[in-house]
Amino acid sequence: MSRDPRLPSLADRLDRIDRRWIFLAMFLAVAVPILWVGVTGRTFPESPTPAVQGAFDAVESLPPGSKVAISMDFDPASAGELQPMATAIVRHCAMRGHSICAMTLWPAGGPIIDATLKDVLGARPEYRYGENFVSLGFQAGNEGVMKQVNADLSAAFPTDARRTPLADLPMMKGVRNIADFDLLVSVSAGYPGAKEWVQFTVSATLTSGKPLRFVAGSTGVQTPQLIPYYPTQMVGILGAIKGAAEYEYLVNDAVRRADPAASIPARFQEAQRRMAPQLFGHVLMIALILLGNAVFVARRARGASA
Amino acid sequence: MSALPPGAGLDPAVARRATRLWLVVLAVIGALLVIRAIVGTEVGTGDAARTVHGFGMVFVEPSGQGFAEVPAAAWADAVAQDPAQQRITLSWPRTVGVWAAALLTLAVFSFLWRDNPFYKLAESIVVGVSAGYVMSVAAWDTLVPKLLGALAPGFTKAHLMPALDVTATDWWALVPLVLGMLLLCRLAQRTSWLGVFPLAFVVGTFSGWKFVQYVESDLLAQVATMFDPLWVPGDTLAATIGGTAGAVLILVGVLSVLAYFFFSLEHRGPLGGAAKVGIWYLMITFGASFGFTVMGRIALLAARCEFLFDRWLWLIDPAGNH
Numbered sequence: 001m002s003r004d005p006r007l008p009s010l011a012d013r014l015d016r017i018d019r020r021w022i023f024l025a026m027f028l029a030v031a032v033p034i035l036w037v038g039v040t041g042r043t044f045p046e047s048p049t050p051a052v053q054g055a056f057d058a059v060e061s062l063p064p065g066s067k068v069a070i071s072m073d074f075d076p077a078s079a080g081e082l083q084p085m086a087t088a089i090v091r092h093c094a095m096r097g098h099s100i101c102a103m104t105l106w107p108a109g110g111p112i113i114d115a116t117l118k119d120v121l122g123a124r125p126e127y128r129y130g131e132n133f134v135s136l137g138f139q140a141g142n143e144g145v146m147k148q149v150n151a152d153l154s155a156a157f158p159t160d161a162r163r164t165p166l167a168d169l170p171m172m173k174g175v176r177n178i179a180d181f182d183l184l185v186s187v188s189a190g191y192p193g194a195k196e197w198v199q200f201t202v203s204a205t206l207t208s209g210k211p212l213r214f215v216a217g218s219t220g221v222q223t224p225q226l227i228p229y230y231p232t233q234m235v236g237i238l239g240a241i242k243g244a245a246e247y248e249y250l251v252n253d254a255v256r257r258a259d260p261a262a263s264i265p266a267r268f269q270e271a272q273r274r275m276a277p278q279l280f281g282h283v284l285m286i287a288l289i290l291l292g293n294a295v296f297v298a299r300r301a302r303g304a305s306a
Numbered sequence: 307m308s309a310l311p312p313g314a315g316l317d318p319a320v321a322r323r324a325t326r327l328w329l330v331v332l333a334v335i336g337a338l339l340v341i342r343a344i345v346g347t348e349v350g351t352g353d354a355a356r357t358v359h360g361f362g363m364v365f366v367e368p369s370g371q372g373f374a375e376v377p378a379a380a381w382a383d384a385v386a387q388d389p390a391q392q393r394i395t396l397s398w399p400r401t402v403g404v405w406a407a408a409l410l411t412l413a414v415f416s417f418l419w420r421d422n423p424f425y426k427l428a429e430s431i432v433v434g435v436s437a438g439y440v441m442s443v444a445a446w447d448t449l450v451p452k453l454l455g456a457l458a459p460g461f462t463k464a465h466l467m468p469a470l471d472v473t474a475t476d477w478w479a480l481v482p483l484v485l486g487m488l489l490l491c492r493l494a495q496r497t498s499w500l501g502v503f504p505l506a507f508v509v510g511t512f513s514g515w516k517f518v519q520y521v522e523s524d525l526l527a528q529v530a531t532m533f534d535p536l537w538v539p540g541d542t543l544a545a546t547i548g549g550t551a552g553a554v555l556i557l558v559g560v561l562s563v564l565a566y567f568f569f570s571l572e573h574r575g576p577l578g579g580a581a582k583v584g585i586w587y588l589m590i591t592f593g594a595s596f597g598f599t600v601m602g603r604i605a606l607l608a609a610r611c612e613f614l615f616d617r618w619l620w621l622i623d624p625a626g627n628h
Contacts, residue, residue, distance in 0.1 A: 018324050020324075020328065020418060023418045024331070026607075027607075027611075030604060030608050030611055031611050031615070034608060034611050034615060034622070035615060035621060035622060037622075037624070038612070038615060038616065038622025038623070038624050039622060041624065078606075079609070080605050080608070080609025080610070081605045081606060107439065107440045107443040107444070108436075108439065108440075108443075110443075137447075138443060138447055139447070140444065140447060140448045143512075143515055143516075143519075158471065163469030163470075163471075198523055199516075199520065199523040199524070200515070200519050202523075203519065203522045203523035204519075204522070206527065219602050220598035220600075220601040220605070221595075221598065221599050221602050223598050224591065224598055228528060232527060232530075233523065233527055239598065240598055240601045240602055240605065241601060241602070241608075266625040266626060267625050273624060274608045274609070274612075277604060277607075277611070278601060278604055281600075281604040281607075281608075282601075285600055
């Protein structure tokens, strides 16, 4: 029995599918793994890439008490991707006993700095504000600020976020410009961010006697633009939520190696929890791409035969 | 596959059937929410365990000069020990905040159904709050300390910013003040020509900065890596092969993409072949960018879903909040 040619074929029907079914499928592909991970508490093991390992080693290899500047250049819209890596980096620095100087070039970054430092350092009484960590807060000016911190940090940030002059903060003693830090980290969602830090600050120190070591954490959209800078102009990249998950894994692994009985708080496994929905979301996306191409080829073949 | 926008080009009967199906989907979600509220959540441990018929609640206790969030289990334990206790209480502002965030998240998601007033409301709130926040930050972090504080330090210190560490007037601050005022002249048609001066200053300064830094970081530093040896010895044979292959691939990629963008000769013969290889490199690069973008978008969706399931619906509790 031959098919009625007036009836739409499967390829035709798929070609005209209501796109809301695709949205629903993607929602389920993301939501169900989140529920599964939330109920079981299980996460996927990670295998760190060289770029993430480089970032981890950059923090790990510094002697305790080193000064690390962290620029959190993102806002709540990107926090789903970047907050886990900002938390993991601050936590790693605290584990190693480094001094942390946080700043932001994004207007909405100030509260993010406060929340991150409170979340990670709040339970560490040995970390005292002004002595072991400082928040310089937000400063307007984008690349202008970067140019200023190259020469004189206190010109760009005369005071910290609490309006205390930098000269009165014990941690900032001996820090005249950004090159006086042992490591610069930028967790950024766009402009201004890691790319501008490379262009305006890091590259300017490459030919100096003391090149500034730089680590970038970035959103997925921004990461491909940063890869050419690795490893010459930056020692490590945390690319998107996958990079954050790998970094979290390395930090948590270091905790477990130091104390096998240690339990890892759930808030320090945020990125690792997000990898299951990533897996199923990507599988669905790949399946849809293959299906779309199959429909295209099938309809073209039908058109040619007709 | 060219999936259609909702309702566009569909047979009316098919569109009606699709709408009915989607209303069923929404009704199921609504019913699940009601069931969720009826079933409730067990909080607390041991004798203090109790079922709470609600979700999205936030409990707080005094901490320092403010309040800190505590798990619902802590509230249940405290109430079991002393039913009249007032130390751990339900925070209505924070609970309303969680519900507002959840409902606004759903309002944004509703755009996937079709454009609607709930989405418009959420969009307007985001734009309004963002603009207000940025204006406030610009005023208190830039205009007051850097402009007013520089021109009138005594007044600023006495009335606006007691912690301001400036004593002498800095008359150089008049320059950005004048430039800023000239920029505002663009708002009126008769004076808009005055706005070209600050714009020229901004564009000129920025171009100068960017040009130098681009040459230094994106041209010279990148070209320098092209002179690295192609033989990259590693700790293992696999590392050596991988490193060397990577270096060769990068060199081939640079040359072939340059060949693709070289338009002074027709793309035939060896140049045409190299250009085709360059196209492959470009397509793979675009594919990688697309893949990273997908990862970023899924990460954002996962973060909102986790918020809805954890903080709002209390279906999961990875961080032990309730």
